Amino acid sequence: MKSNETLPPGFLAGLEPLSRRSFLSSSVHIAATAGIVLAFPRQVLAAGKADGLPPGIKHLSKLEYRVFDKLRLVMLPTQKYSLPSSTEVPVMQNVDIWVGKLNQRTRLLVTLGAETIEYGSLYRFSRFSHMPDDKAARHVHNWQTGNVMQRGIMSSLKMLLTLGYWQDTRTWPALQYDGPVTEKWGIRRLGNAPMPR
Numbered sequence: 001m002k003s004n005e006t007l008p009p010g011f012l013a014g015l016e017p018l019s020r021r022s023f024l025s026s027s028v029h030i031a032a033t034a035g036i037v038l039a040f041p042r043q044v045l046a047a048g049k050a051d052g053l054p055p056g057i058k059h060l061s062k063l064e065y066r067v068f069d070k071l072r073l074v075m076l077p078t079q080k081y082s083l084p085s086s087t088e089v090p091v092m093q094n095v096d097i098w099v100g101k102l103n104q105r106t107r108l109l110v111t112l113g114a115e116t117i118e119y120g121s122l123y124r125f126s127r128f129s130h131m132p133d134d135k136a137a138r139h140v141h142n143w144q145t146g147n148v149m150q151r152g153i154m155s156s157l158k159m160l161l162t163l164g165y166w167q168d169t170r171t172w173p174a175l176q177y178d179g180p181v182t183e184k185w186g187i188r189r190l191g192n193a194p195m196p197r
Contacts, residue, residue, distance in 0.1 A: 057096045059096050060099055063114060069129070072086050072161060074137045075161060076091070083171065098160055099160065110156070
């Protein structure tokens with residue numbers, strides 16, 4: 001194009017509000033996203049469970065264990081409400097058992113969700129599992145109120161974590177729950193009974 005030619009009308013439409021600050025901010029977000037996407041295949045396809053996991057953990061990878069352990073510290077404020085400690089209750093072992101029961105597709109989604117949370121904060125130069133607890137709590141809150149993908153990932157991992165905690169009978173007295181009434185009252189199980197008409 002010659003220098004004396006003018007651009008056609010609408011050629012630069014949509015670029016007017018682009019400022020230097022928003023350009024730099026967008027560039028950092030794009031670079032972080034690209035880093036996450038490039039890290040997925042290596043992490044997902046890495047064979048074998050990493051060494052250094054506590055005894056009894058059979059299904060969680062080292063990265064997944066770190067993410068769930070940080071979520072345990074941030075999302076289960078047991079001292080604040082005088083609940084049984086999340087170390088006294090075998091939360092991580094329970095989560096590991098739940099993860100072991102998942103089908104292959106769902107299991108892969110848990111892995112991708114944990115990796116997204118772990119590496120999704122790299123634009124702040126920190127992995128999620130290495131954040132201080134107060135900063136990690138803010139990060140979790142931002143994801144719980146973020147876009148659809150962030151809310152979905154956080155809800156799924158939070159469900160596994162809370163199941164791992166509240167399934168233990170030591171946590172029931174705090175809720176004034178004394179177990180299933182079917183066992184107390186001797187109600188026999190009918191299986192999947194049809195709905196009444």
